[in-house]
Amino acid sequence: MSEWIDVGALDDIAPRGARLVKTPLGCVAVFRTYEDEVFALDNACPHKKGPLAEGIVHGKSVTCPLHNWVISLETGQAQGADEGSVATYPARVEDGRIWLERSFLQMRTAAE
Template identity: 55%
Template structure:
């Protein structure tokens, strides 16, 4: 039998509390989480730690569905957490959703 665990969704902020093409940091015991907002109000959440040298992704530049790390300009895909070629590595991703203006994370 294939049983899927129901995720626990936690409200972290309102969409207006995240700058357009920016992020907001949510503190978490396993490390800070950067919650990103794209130009079309899609939200994504990644561990605030670049897979290259640990730079704060929350301070990077959001473009499309990517963020550019402020330290060494690695481009990280917000959907998957994967570094874009030629770079290799992955930032931990957290499921996120937007409902009625409220941002939720599954931790």
């Protein structure tokens, strides 16, 4: 059975915005689309480790603020001619709160 961590209110992140969220298992970039979908990824772009939480959210992608790499929020894959990926984590919204799945965060922490 999955265990989820409450990381804050959906309204704490503007539509087409992001926030770096500190959890007991480390920091994760959480993104909110215009349609109120929520995605969680590692914060470091695969190119030069740019802070993705400071990027521009458009559709289901984020553009890194350093060198304009476009990363899929759904898969973590770089798009276009760029290559590389970042880890993604299960996220959901329930009763206006954002939840991340603990087991995936634990796997990330163990790999670092």
